[in-house]
Amino acid sequence: MLISRYSTPDFNPYGDSAPGEPNPDWAAPRAHQPLHATVSLPGSKSLTNRELVLSALADAPSRLRSPLHSRDTTLMVEALRSLGVSIEPTPGTGLFGPDWLITPAPELLGSTTIDCGLAGTVMRFLPPVAALALGPIVFDGDEGARKRPMATTISSLRALGVDINADGRSNLPFTVYGSGSVDGGAITIDASSSSQFVSGLLLAAARFEHGLHLTHEGERLPSLPHIEMTIAALAARGVAVATPSPGEWMIEPSPIAALDISIEPDLSNAAPFLAAALVAGGSVSISGWPGSTTQVGDDLLELLPLFGAEVTREGDRVTVTGGSSIRGIELDLTTGGELAPALVAIAALADSPSTITGIGHIRHHETDRLAALATEINRLGGSVTELDDGLYIEPRPLHGGVWQTYHDHRMAHAGAIIGLAIDDVIVENIATTAKTLPEFAALWQQMVSGGAPDAAGSLGRPAGASVALGDGLLGNGLNGGIGAGHRHGEPGAVDADGLPV
Ligand SMILES: O=C(O)C1=C[C@@H](OP(=O)(O)O)[C@@H](O)[C@H](O)C1
Ligand SMILES: C=C(OP(=O)(O)O)C(=O)O
Numbered sequence: 001m002l003i004s005r006y007s008t009p010d011f012n013p014y015g016d017s018a019p020g021e022p023n024p025d026w027a028a029p030r031a032h033q034p035l036h037a038t039v040s041l042p043g044s045k046s047l048t049n050r051e052l053v054l055s056a057l058a059d060a061p062s063r064l065r066s067p068l069h070s071r072d073t074t075l076m077v078e079a080l081r082s083l084g085v086s087i088e089p090t091p092g093t094g095l096f097g098p099d100w101l102i103t104p105a106p107e108l109l110g111s112t113t114i115d116c117g118l119a120g121t122v123m124r125f126l127p128p129v130a131a132l133a134l135g136p137i138v139f140d141g142d143e144g145a146r147k148r149p150m151a152t153t154i155s156s157l158r159a160l161g162v163d164i165n166a167d168g169r170s171n172l173p174f175t176v177y178g179s180g181s182v183d184g185g186a187i188t189i190d191a192s193s194s195s196q197f198v199s200g201l202l203l204a205a206a207r208f209e210h211g212l213h214l215t216h217e218g219e220r221l222p223s224l225p226h227i228e229m230t231i232a233a234l235a236a237r238g239v240a241v242a243t244p245s246p247g248e249w250m251i252e253p254s255p256i257a258a259l260d261i262s263i264e265p266d267l268s269n270a271a272p273f274l275a276a277a278l279v280a281g282g283s284v285s286i287s288g289w290p291g292s293t294t295q296v297g298d299d300l301l302e303l304l305p306l307f308g309a310e311v312t313r314e315g316d317r318v319t320v321t322g323g324s325s326i327r328g329i330e331l332d333l334t335t336g337g338e339l340a341p342a343l344v345a346i347a348a349l350a351d352s353p354s355t356i357t358g359i360g361h362i363r364h365h366e367t368d369r370l371a372a373l374a375t376e377i378n379r380l381g382g383s384v385t386e387l388d389d390g391l392y393i394e395p396r397p398l399h400g401g402v403w404q405t406y407h408d409h410r411m412a413h414a415g416a417i418i419g420l421a422i423d424d425v426i427v428e429n430i431a432t433t434a435k436t437l438p439e440f441a442a443l444w445q446q447m448v449s450g451g452a453p454d455a456a457g458s459l460g461r462p463a464g465a466s467v468a469l470g471d472g473l474l475g476n477g478l479n480g481g482i483g484a485g486h487r488h489g490e491p492g493a494v495d496a497d498g499l500p501v
Contacts, residue, residue, distance in 0.1 A: 029420070041265040053129060056105075110135020124150075152194075189214065206251050220334065223334075306327070332357050370386050398421075402426045
């Protein structure tokens, strides 16, 4: 396991608890009255990491406006820098950190080690990029990352002519021996366990000598909207992806254009905040909701009404209002497995049973999410049964207790949702939310306590703030307030990398 800057006790503003470091347990705030809050969220992890990769492979410098600054995106930035790409912070208008200026390397460099942390986007998107570099590149990550499926990345790159040494494993760690170019051509892969195998190949394919003709053959293809997001990101940079049939993609060799692009707020991270309105009653608004998007989080606007929520939209502001009770649902969530933890938490508080299926592959996310959700809800007195590809949730009266997070940011979100309605829920290691939303605990606390939105519509920020994070939003907001846990420096301060310090 790599020990990165995130796992050292003295630098952990984004990261998880270090080995040997006590887990920062967090008393989930209980909502004693209906909510009335507006929340602004940082940028999308999936969009930020795609645009970082495409900018690194482009033919001129790009600018990312309002990118996500979190553990997953910082791992991507550091990995690309180690391949010779220049990524410089520059002040922007985003509320959560600087923009990035990305200048591609004249030639991608090898002879480095890439820390994937627990980021699927880093471990699946960067090996094809590493194959374009010259020299050996070691991929490794957190202990949990070593359990995530990588066989398809390894076998697909080998089929494209890339030399990889995985010592017989089908997981991290492995070494990609980049030769400076990739032949490319036609290959068939099984992407049943993650759409990221497809996205990773598509992102780099225009730089392969013969492009790519990729066919998926397998029992299912999860998270299709994420593949559509990849195709749209490529199209915006002049790379056409032909899809002759479902599960088949073709890319001709071509330049990847530079872009000046604004990153949308992370709509999957909107899930717990919008779920809160159902669970606590009242209403929660998210500002900056895009008019059209490839993010699967947009589906929340159709999914939450199934539980009984009312959804309204005024310009770029989406509001979810909870009713007097929550209905159970029957749902195939194949396209949006990422939303499952928040939806399952709502279902555990409903007044009738729910069945959520099509999500067998989320056993391979940050943790086995089906097992983790069933275990944690049942520990609080619930009745959740694991199915092969989903969960059956029978609501029961719940009680307080410790909610384990398994280094999974969305497990922490699920615990926080349940804690709104149940006394004395303690979420273990809330810092794990830093994977995609370092501000989670602080935003959550302020949503519950009714922090007044400022002129920019965000909670507790000074009006007109640009790079600065408002007081109380830096760090992880542990133990319901700032000051405990990992607070570093002054609000708004950034280091040379543009990281909050
Ligand atoms: O490409 C992406 O950005 C993602 C794809 C999905 O992965 P899976 O297909 O493994 O579910 C999603 O769950 C993950 O959070 C992000
Ligand atoms: C599955 C997820 O992450 P990753 O990108 O690491 O796969 C997620 O964020 O829910």
